[in-house]
Amino acid sequence: MDKRILIICGDNLGVGYDQISYPYIEYLTYPVIVEQEEYRESETYTASWLFDKFRKEKVTAKSSSLRMNEMIDIVEKNKKDFDLIIHVVMGSNMSAATLKIAEEVRQKYKEEIKIINIDTRQATAGVGVILFRLIDFIKENQEEEDIINYAQDLVKNTFTLYVLPDLNYLYRGGRIGKAKALLGSLLRILPVVSLMGDNPDGEVLPVGQGRTYKQAHSVIVETLRKKMEERNLQEIPLSVVAGDEMNKDNILALKEEIENKLPVKKSMVGKIHLVEAIYLGPGGYGVAVCMK
Amino acid sequence: MREDIQEIKTTFEHISKYIWRHKEYVNRLNVFPVPDGDTGLNMALTIQGGLADFSESLLETLTPGEFLKLISDNMLMNSRGCSGVILALFFQGFIEVLSNNDFSKENIYRALERGCKRAYEGTDNPKEGTILTLMTELKNEYSRLMKEKDHPIDIIVSCIPYLRKVLDKTPEMLPVLKQAGVVDSGGAGFIILLEGLEREFNLRRVPDMLPISTVLNINKTLKNFLERRRHSKFYSRTVKTLLQNFNTDNISNPKLNNLIHRFQIYLRTRTKNNQHQSRDFLIQEIKDIESSWNPEIKYKYCTELTLQAEKAITRDGIKEKIQGYGDSLIILEKDKTFKIHIHTNKPDAVIKDISSYGEIVFKKIDDMKKQHRNFISEDSIEYEREQSIFCIVSGSGFKEILEGLGADFVYDYGKKKPSVNKLVTLLNNLKSKNIIAAPDDGDILMALKYAASYCKANVFIVESKSAISLISLLMGRTIEMDAKDFSFTNQINRIRYCAVSRAVRTTTLDDVSINKKDYFVIYNGKVILSGKDQRKVVLDAIKKLLRDETLITFYKGLPVKNHTSLVKDIKQHFPHLEFEEYYGGQHQYHYYITFE
Numbered sequence: 001m002d003k004r005i006l007i008i009c010g011d012n013l014g015v016g017y018d019q020i021s022y023p024y025i026e027y028l029t030y031p032v033i034v035e036q037e038e039y040r041e042s043e044t045y046t047a048s049w050l051f052d053k054f055r056k057e058k059v060t061a062k063s064s065s066l067r068m069n070e071m072i073d074i075v076e077k078n079k080k081d082f083d084l085i086i087h088v089v090m091g092s093n094m095s096a097a098t099l100k101i102a103e104e105v106r107q108k109y110k111e112e113i114k115i116i117n118i119d120t121r122q123a124t125a126g127v128g129v130i131l132f133r134l135i136d137f138i139k140e141n142q143e144e145e146d147i148i149n150y151a152q153d154l155v156k157n158t159f160t161l162y163v164l165p166d167l168n169y170l171y172r173g174g175r176i177g178k179a180k181a182l183l184g185s186l187l188r189i190l191p192v193v194s195l196m197g198d199n200p201d202g203e204v205l206p207v208g209q210g211r212t213y214k215q216a217h218s219v220i221v222e223t224l225r226k227k228m229e230e231r232n233l234q235e236i237p238l239s240v241v242a243g244d245e246m247n248k249d250n251i252l253a254l255k256e257e258i259e260n261k262l263p264v265k266k267s268m269v270g271k272i273h274l275v276e277a278i279y280l281g282p283g284g285y286g287v288a289v290c291m292k
Numbered sequence: 293m294r295e296d297i298q299e300i301k302t303t304f305e306h307i308s309k310y311i312w313r314h315k316e317y318v319n320r321l322n323v324f325p326v327p328d329g330d331t332g333l334n335m336a337l338t339i340q341g342g343l344a345d346f347s348e349s350l351l352e353t354l355t356p357g358e359f360l361k362l363i364s365d366n367m368l369m370n371s372r373g374c375s376g377v378i379l380a381l382f383f384q385g386f387i388e389v390l391s392n393n394d395f396s397k398e399n400i401y402r403a404l405e406r407g408c409k410r411a412y413e414g415t416d417n418p419k420e421g422t423i424l425t426l427m428t429e430l431k432n433e434y435s436r437l438m439k440e441k442d443h444p445i446d447i448i449v450s451c452i453p454y455l456r457k458v459l460d461k462t463p464e465m466l467p468v469l470k471q472a473g474v475v476d477s478g479g480a481g482f483i484i485l486l487e488g489l490e491r492e493f494n495l496r497r498v499p500d501m502l503p504i505s506t507v508l509n510i511n512k513t514l515k516n517f518l519e520r521r522r523h524s525k526f527y528s529r530t531v532k533t534l535l536q537n538f539n540t541d542n543i544s545n546p547k548l549n550n551l552i553h554r555f556q557i558y559l560r561t562r563t564k565n566n567q568h569q570s571r572d573f574l575i576q577e578i579k580d581i582e583s584s585w586n587p588e589i590k591y592k593y594c595t596e597l598t599l600q601a602e603k604a605i606t607r608d609g610i611k612e613k614i615q616g617y618g619d620s621l622i623i624l625e626k627d628k629t630f631k632i633h634i635h636t637n638k639p640d641a642v643i644k645d646i647s648s649y650g651e652i653v654f655k656k657i658d659d660m661k662k663q664h665r666n667f668i669s670e671d672s673i674e675y676e677r678e679q680s681i682f683c684i685v686s687g688s689g690f691k692e693i694l695e696g697l698g699a700d701f702v703y704d705y706g707k708k709k710p711s712v713n714k715l716v717t718l719l720n721n722l723k724s725k726n727i728i729a730a731p732d733d734g735d736i737l738m739a740l741k742y743a744a745s746y747c748k749a750n751v752f753i754v755e756s757k758s759a760i761s762l763i764s765l766l767m768g769r770t771i772e773m774d775a776k777d778f779s780f781t782n783q784i785n786r787i788r789y790c791a792v793s794r795a796v797r798t799t800t801l802d803d804v805s806i807n808k809k810d811y812f813v814i815y816n817g818k819v820i821l822s823g824k825d826q827r828k829v830v831l832d833a834i835k836k837l838l839r840d841e842t843l844i845t846f847y848k849g850l851p852v853k854n855h856t857s858l859v860k861d862i863k864q865h866f867p868h869l870e871f872e873e874y875y876g877g878q879h880q881y882h883y884y885i886t887f888e
Contacts, residue, residue: 187696214842
């Protein structure tokens with residue numbers, strides 16, 4: 001590589017740090033507030049820790065936007081060693097503040113180093129698949145304009161679909177969007193909601209519902225199949241499933257269903273982080289697919 | 293967002309709101325090509341569609357010309373009805389010229405020229421006396437005023453008084469308008485659009501008009517009075533007094549205005565010698581007004597499609613293929629996307645032919661006879677939503693379940709199936725343009741079909757026959773799907789189920805002997821087993837019907853409302869399965885049992 005490029009990413013990316021093979025990457029951790037105490041992800045405070053607290057103690061939790069000083073610290077520390085910084089940011093419609101802070105940092109350093117902020121319209125593994133595909137791209141091409149154009153294509157072609165046994169976690173976290181329509185059913189249902197990269201509003205959308213996990217997985221597969229048809233796509237380059245490990249059987253069943261029913265080049269199981277547990281709720285999981 | 297883009301966006305939003313507020317005025321004028329009373333709505337939705345799908349970040353990067361181009365593309369893809377499509381075409385041509393960001397008065401003239409060209413080219417069989425004439429006259433008058441004024445918006449606004457005169461002349465150009473005593477609705481909508489622009493400088497008011505239903509009622513009253521030889525003194529005196537003192541200045545419909553005026557003269561001047569002749573003449577005029585609002589609608593369905601072409605096809609090729617199916621054909625093309633509008637009696641055939649070229653990504657079929665009937669009816673409905681789902685079900689439990697799954701209205705009829713009248717009232721109360729209606733019993737279908745023909749909405753009947761089909765229907769609905777997409781209604785049979793009931797007499801059905809008070813199980817319309825012990829019958833039914841499902845759900849009916857749950861006991865026999873129980877409240881069956 002000719003150009004030295006640093007990537008910054010939040011920890012709501014649905015994949016483990018050890019799964020990302022890029023040497024120049026810095027992670028920012030989202031502050032998580034559980035019963036008025038602030039936590040950051042660590043060996044102790046993990047997604048499983050929070051799920052456990054949800055199940056046993058019925059605690060409430062919320063997240064806060066990334067801290068500007070922490071973003072500035074990373075830029076300060078690295079600005080001399082790199083030619084370009086790419087900040088892969090979670091969807092601005094879910095956290096307008098995070099993108100705003102990232103933009104302020106970009107402005108602050110515009111004379112010193114070029115920073116590209118990518119509004120992914122995604123959260124969890126949706127951010128992760130965009131990050132994976134972007135890393136593949138910049139290994140081959142470091143032209144700023146090409147990176148920006150490619151990132152825009154990635155964003156529009158990335159879809160995350162979630163099975164959330166309890167939508168109230170998304171609701172309490174203020175991210176329910178139009179999926180609110182799926183709340184309040186007397187029947188026990190498994191709502192399927194999504195973050196669709198081709199939806200410029202970037203909000204959580206309801207997709208359908210199942211009474212069983214099998215039905216919910218069919219809804220997901222059919223939705224992805226339609227997206228493939230719209231794009232005349234022969235093969236999905238990358239698919240990542242991730243969620244509450246207590247629901248591992250269903251996570252793996254979804255992975256298998258996708259592999260069996262759709263042509264997927266690379267399929268993997270990701271890992272969710274502390275902040276992601278807030279919105280998925282116990283048993284929640286999903287699949288992120290990049291069609292670019 | 294850049295200031296100039298913001299200014300254009302705000303102006304466009306104001307114009308859109310302005311025409312939205314005045315859409316009813318335009319609707320009431322709607323005669324040509326078919327008096328379906330939705331020109332105002334179609335134009336308002338077309339303009340509103342121009343501003344759809346903009347992200348703030350995108351607008352940062354655009355020039356005014358590019359922004360206007362986006363609006364015109366959106367308008368075209370969101371255009372509806374003849375006038376909406378023609379307006380979108382005009383705007384597309386107009387913006388093609390302005391995309392160079394030259395907003396000089398000379399370039400605006402070129403844009404108007406191109407707009408007219410696009411509108412005429414895109415219209416099959418263009419007629420004068422319509423919105424097209426107003427567009428041409430705007431271009432001509434703009435050209436004349438260009439010599440006197442400098443600012444292009446000032447010039448456009450100055451054209452409005454002249455265009456009003458042109459609009460007043462449209463009845464002379466199009467006989468159908470003259471007959472109905474109205475000006476062209478599309479043309480009127482076009483002027484309102486320009487007034488919206490003018491309103492940015494100076495507030496104006498559109499005159500109030502009598503609703504067509506009132507015009508027709510006055511007409512009918514006059515006819516009754518003239519045709520009936522004998523009236524009670526009270527009726528005769530009341531009508532005479534009312535009509536003699538009626539101030540015709542308040543009636544802007546020139547034909548009715550003229551008629552009442554003549555009627556007043558008739559009441560004052562009639563003699564034994566002349567009264568018959570004058571009366572017959574007035575009755576003929578009344579019939580003319582009546583018939584102008586009750587024309588024969590040759591083609592019943594206004595059909596609009598958007599085709600994403602997968603094969604090489606041209607606009608002319610499509611035209612050749614489908615023009616024989618009807619009239620008012622308009623075909624727009626952008627890249628490989630075609631927007632098609634036609635009035636036809638064979639929408640299915642049109643759809644079939646068009647789908648051979650690629651994927652139909654949008655379709656809308658409106659029953660124009662029904663629209664027209666609603667339009668001239670006195671109790672007209674202001675639609676509040678595009679689509680509703682209406683379920684008809686027996687059981688308070690199912691009512692709650694279906695509402696929770698997203699049905700817009702659930703009618704629990706208990707034991708007494710609803711009448712046609714009741715269904716018409718319920719359908720109309722929904723105030724929805726399109727209604728998906730689904731009953732839980734095949735016996736209701738006939739009444740529902742009659743009710744659908746009397747109600748004001750387009751009703752799509754789902755031939756569902758149980759409460760479980762309704763759950764299946766709603767579970768298969770994608771909530772974010774297009775409000776006019778009814779394709780999910782084929783999902784009614786996704787959930788396998790059986791029903792358990794109790795015999796009221798001894799009989800043999802489907803080769804199964806059933807004694808009085810026995811429990812029996814119906815699956816796919818056939819009795820599959822029976823027995824005296826309810827628990828055993830249910831257990832045997834599950835054993836017989838279970839395939840690879842993992843979830844068994846019991847919906848308890850009213851007859852077993854207070855009975856102990858069977859689930860705990862049955863579950864012991866199937867430890868690997870999940871069981872759930874809900875109260876359905878159905879009268880007919882003790883249990884519905886579903887397999888998922």
